[in-house]
Amino acid sequence: MNGLALYGRYVAASLRAQAQYPAATLMLTAGHCAATAVEILGVFALFDRFGPVGGWSFGEAAVFYALVNIAFSIADLLTRGFEVFGTDFVRTGAFDRVLLRPRAAALQIAGHEVRLSRLGRLAQALAVLIVASRLAPIDWDPATVAIAVWTVAGGVALFVAILVLQATLAVWTVESLEIVNVLTYGGVQAAQYPFNIYAAWFRRLLTFGVPLACVAYYPVLAILKRSDPLGAPDWLLPIAPLAGFAFLALSFLAWRAGMTRYASTGS
Amino acid sequence: MQEICPYLAAFRARFQLMLQYRAAALAGFATQCWWGAIRIMVFAAFYGVHASAAPISLADAVTYVWLGQALLALLPWVADPEIGQAVRTGGVGYDRLRPLDAYGYWFARTLGWMLARALPRAALMALVAGIVLPLVGLGAWAWRPPSGLAAALLFIPAFALMTALAAAILMLANVIVAASLNERGVNAVLTPLVIVFSGSLLPLDFFPDAMRPFLHVQPFAGLVDIPFRIYFADLHGSAALQGLALQAGWTLVLVGLGRLAMERMMRRLEMQGG
Amino acid sequence: MLQILVEALAKTYRVAERAPGLAGAVRGLVRRRWREVHALVDVSFSLEAGELLAFIGPNGAGKSTTVKILSGILRPTSGRVEVGGLVPYEERVKHVARIGVVFGQRSQLWWDLPVLDGFDLLADIYRVAPARYRRRRDELVAMLRLEPLLDQPVRQLSLGQRMRAEFAAALLHDPAILFLDEPTIGLDAPSKLAVREFVRRLNREQGVTVLLTTHDMHDVEALAERVVVIGQGRLLADSPFASLRAGVLAERRLCIDFAGPAPALEMDGVTVRARTDRALELAFNPVDIPTPKLIAAITAKHAVEDIHVDEPAIEEVIARFYDLHDAHEA
Numbered sequence: 003m004n005g006l007a008l009y010g011r012y013v014a015a016s017l018r019a020q021a022q023y024p025a026a027t028l029m030l031t032a033g034h035c036a037a038t039a040v041e042i043l044g045v046f047a048l049f050d051r052f053g054p055v056g057g058w059s060f061g062e063a064a065v066f067y068a069l070v071n072i073a074f075s076i077a078d079l080l081t082r083g084f085e086v087f088g089t090d091f092v093r094t095g096a097f098d099r100v101l102l103r104p105r106a107a108a109l110q111i112a113g114h115e116v117r118l119s120r121l122g123r124l125a126q127a128l129a130v131l132i133v134a135s136r137l138a139p140i141d142w143d144p145a146t147v148a149i150a151v152w153t154v155a156g157g158v159a160l161f162v163a164i165l166v167l168q169a170t171l172a173v174w175t176v177e178s179l180e181i182v183n184v185l186t187y188g189g190v191q192a193a194q195y196p197f198n199i200y201a202a203w204f205r206r207l208l209t210f211g212v213p214l215a216c217v218a219y220y221p222v223l224a225i226l227k228r229s230d231p232l233g234a235p236d237w238l239l240p241i242a243p244l245a246g247f248a249f250l251a252l253s254f255l256a257w258r259a260g261m262t263r264y265a266s267t268g269s
Numbered sequence: 270m271q272e273i274c275p276y277l278a279a280f281r282a283r284f285q286l287m288l289q290y291r292a293a294a295l296a297g298f299a300t301q302c303w304w305g306a307i308r309i310m311v312f313a314a315f316y317g318v319h320a321s322a323a324p325i326s327l328a329d330a331v332t333y334v335w336l337g338q339a340l341l342a343l344l345p346w347v348a349d350p351e352i353g354q355a356v357r358t359g360g361v362g363y364d365r366l367r368p369l370d371a372y373g374y375w376f377a378r379t380l381g382w383m384l385a386r387a388l389p390r391a392a393l394m395a396l397v398a399g400i401v402l403p404l405v406g407l408g409a410w411a412w413r414p415p416s417g418l419a420a421a422l423l424f425i426p427a428f429a430l431m432t433a434l435a436a437a438i439l440m441l442a443n444v445i446v447a448a449s450l451n452e453r454g455v456n457a458v459l460t461p462l463v464i465v466f467s468g469s470l471l472p473l474d475f476f477p478d479a480m481r482p483f484l485h486v487q488p489f490a491g492l493v494d495i496p497f498r499i500y501f502a503d504l505h506g507s508a509a510l511q512g513l514a515l516q517a518g519w520t521l522v523l524v525g526l527g528r529l530a531m532e533r534m535m536r537r538l539e540m541q542g543g
Numbered sequence: 544m545l546q547i548l549v550e551a552l553a554k555t556y557r558v559a560e561r562a563p564g565l566a567g568a569v570r571g572l573v574r575r576r577w578r579e580v581h582a583l584v585d586v587s588f589s590l591e592a593g594e595l596l597a598f599i600g601p602n603g604a605g606k607s608t609t610v611k612i613l614s615g616i617l618r619p620t621s622g623r624v625e626v627g628g629l630v631p632y633e634e635r636v637k638h639v640a641r642i643g644v645v646f647g648q649r650s651q652l653w654w655d656l657p658v659l660d661g662f663d664l665l666a667d668i669y670r671v672a673p674a675r676y677r678r679r680r681d682e683l684v685a686m687l688r689l690e691p692l693l694d695q696p697v698r699q700l701s702l703g704q705r706m707r708a709e710f711a712a713a714l715l716h717d718p719a720i721l722f723l724d725e726p727t728i729g730l731d732a733p734s735k736l737a738v739r740e741f742v743r744r745l746n747r748e749q750g751v752t753v754l755l756t757t758h759d760m761h762d763v764e765a766l767a768e769r770v771v772v773i774g775q776g777r778l779l780a781d782s783p784f785a786s787l788r789a790g791v792l793a794e795r796r797l798c799i800d801f802a803g804p805a806p807a808l809e810m811d812g813v814t815v816r817a818r819t820d821r822a823l824e825l826a827f828n829p830v831d832i833p834t835p836k837l838i839a840a841i842t843a844k845h846a847v848e849d850i851h852v853d854e855p856a857i858e859e860v861i862a863r864f865y866d867l868h869d870a871h872e873a
């Protein structure tokens with residue numbers, strides 16, 4: 003059985019485990035949906051009071067909000083194993099158990115749990131996207147749809163990469179570093195507004211430090227068929243999400259270094 | 270004095286225990302700085318377009334954000350995790366054996382839990398947003414001291430009442446958790462309510478004007494919106510006193526409800542022999 | 544056929560020394576002081592296919608470090624390790640496909656999944672062909688009497704039931720070597736017996752090589768042909784179990800209640816362990832003085848009310864054994 007098929011088996015096992023508590027799972031999903039959906043209320047209230055900002059209407063801003071939330075919810079759904087790697091695997095020694103199996107460690111960690119409750123965020127983000135499509139002039143032709151899917155894919159790659167880095171650090175720190183929340187939850191928080199409203203240092207940090215702008219701001223400009231008010235060339239916009247995949251590749255290099263380190267120190 | 274000693278001890282024990290989680294406090298602090306920075310930049314952008322549409326000045330909005338981030342852990346987001354645990358493990362039975370008012374005992378413990386998480390972060394936040402930012406020339410984005418002596422003096426009871434109100438809300442949530450054993454369900458309802466209606470997401474006056482009459486009388490307003498506006502004297506004079514009265518009134522109502530619910534639950538536990 | 548070869552194995556950890564308190568933590572960020580901890584020093588031994596070896600030693604002696612290196616999780620600082628012709632930590636994936644590991648205190652099953660679903664998943668993880676998997680599974684289910692447990696989620700099993708399921712899980716891919724890390728810890732007496740019986744059958748009937756670490760001398764007594772003692776990272780003894788039995792395990796106790804005051808008793812090969820007004824507890828080795836002879840000698844001279852023979856408590860034997868080999872908790 004190849005890696006992908008085995009991953010499928012892991013996912014199925016995780017879903018079956020959660021299906022044993024259907025009420026709890028449903029409630030968690032609904033709760034997650036409500037807790038994350040309040041953000042769009044905040045965005046709406048500000049636009050309602052102040053009017054358009056940075057050249058953007060509420061409908062357009064909602065597209066930024068929707069796509070980054072969709073990407074993050076999918077990444078969040080898939081990466082539970084990396085998120086709890088420090089506390090649940092390294093500290094408890096359960097990671098030894100993983101290494102005793104003849105499969106790549108990253109595959110087993112990725113397959114640890116698929117958290118259905120994260121569909122709550124996905125649901126509200128999709129709802130926002132539908133509303134935004136009515137408010138903003140988006141022409142959903144095949145090319146635009148393709149860019150949207152590609153944007154979400156790049157975003158998922160970036161957020162997965164951040165969680166893999168958090169897990170890698172846990173080899174050294176043993177604890178899961180919650181500070182990484184700044185990049186995950188904080189990243190979503192930042193990327194749900196168009197980036198040109200932010201200060202320059204902040205934009206640079208989220209473009210060249212962690213390429214969040216490349217998987218949120220730039221490709222959404224392409225979807226809205228707008229040029230960057232800050233002057234990034236138009237051809238760059240749709241290919242920017244590549245940066246998310248590059249970041250993912252880098253994070254797995256770090257992961258391998260972490261594995262070498264684990265083999266020489268243990269827990 | 271003798272009378273309140275056990276409650277003080279319960280408070281202190283929990284407070285000291287929570288203070289040990291230094292790494293969690295630092296991580297929480299960093300996250301809240303980042304959050305605060307984003308919120309402030311967003312506010313700045315909107316004020317830049319149409320400042321006159323705002324109900325408060327940008328400087329006050331900035332202070333509101335920092336204050337909110339500093340005291341975030343004081344908000345009753347989630348029921349006290351120890352309560353659900355105590356019911357599941359039967360530890361609640363021990364609580365009934367103590368010659369104490371059970372509500373008061375839990376209330377003190379919950380208060381200790383909340384304050385121990387909030388105060389270290391608030392101190393760090395005051396240091397960074399209140400002192401370091403002005404020193405490095407970013408005074409415009411700093412957390413400012415209270416607007417005048419009256420505001421400062423009024424903020425003391427406002428802060429005390431906000432803490433008591435938060436604890437009263439948490440206690441009600443705790444009792445529902447204990448009775449239903451459904452921690453996640455309770456939190457799922459509680460969290461979004463608190464974020465929106467306390468003014469944690471946005472100062473309540475930023476929501477559409479039509480909602481104001483409702484937003485200003487509901488209990489959650491006493492958690493963030495009222496005390497913070499007293500802090501920068503947006504609420505002053507009789508309006509401030511009205512705000513304090515609203516906080517106090519809701520606190521009393523919720524404590525009463527909490528006691529009632531707790532008594533009923535305890536009676537049920539006794540009947541079940543649990 | 545040589546299955547496990549360990550030569551001059553050493554493992555040294557570098558541990559950051561940190562002064563207590565916040566000041567220490569801050570100083571630790573700037574300049575770290577390192578201390579070297581020698582977890583293993585010059586350990587050598589080998590194991591033939593089909594052998595059953597018990598690894599004993601106090602906590603922190605290096606047992607689990609050795610097992611971790613042998614199972615490919617940990618890389619040694621120096622020395623040579625080969626298991627079934629592979630260097631475990633160089634070719635982890637290939638190596639672990641051939642071994643089975645059971646940790647007494649750690650589960651490899653899925654808490655919320657029925658036992659059978661966990662087995663299915665493991666078969667996929669280990670790439671066991673379906674037909675072979677079904678045959679092997681049915682065999683293990685029969686041996687371990689798992690039939691009634693297969694549909695239950697793991698979280699509902701008792702510890703004894705779970706350990707039986709753990710054994711099956713570790714053996715589905717038919718490993719030639721089985722590592723057992725304190726497999727009977729916390730089990731009740733019947734479960735312990737069942738585990739020992741199963742391990743013995745596995746070893747004798749199926750020729751599985753077993754390396755067992757344990758604190759339980761009864762495990763050793765019931766299973767091992769050979770015992771390795773490890774203490775403070777060094778190999779202290781490597782001897783057949785029979786010689787262990789003839790040595791430290793042989794001692795017996797004689798407890799005597801006298802009709803009158805307890806006499807002063809002096810006999811060769813007998814030591815007085817405890818005395819009260821009217822009672823004595825003697826220690827002796829039946830190889831030197833046969834028990835009937837000793838009893839006869841005493842009852843001939845003194846009026847005795849009650850007399851019985853005891854074995855020393857197993858914990859006491861272990862402690863003395865460690866003493867003998869100068870092994871103490873690190």
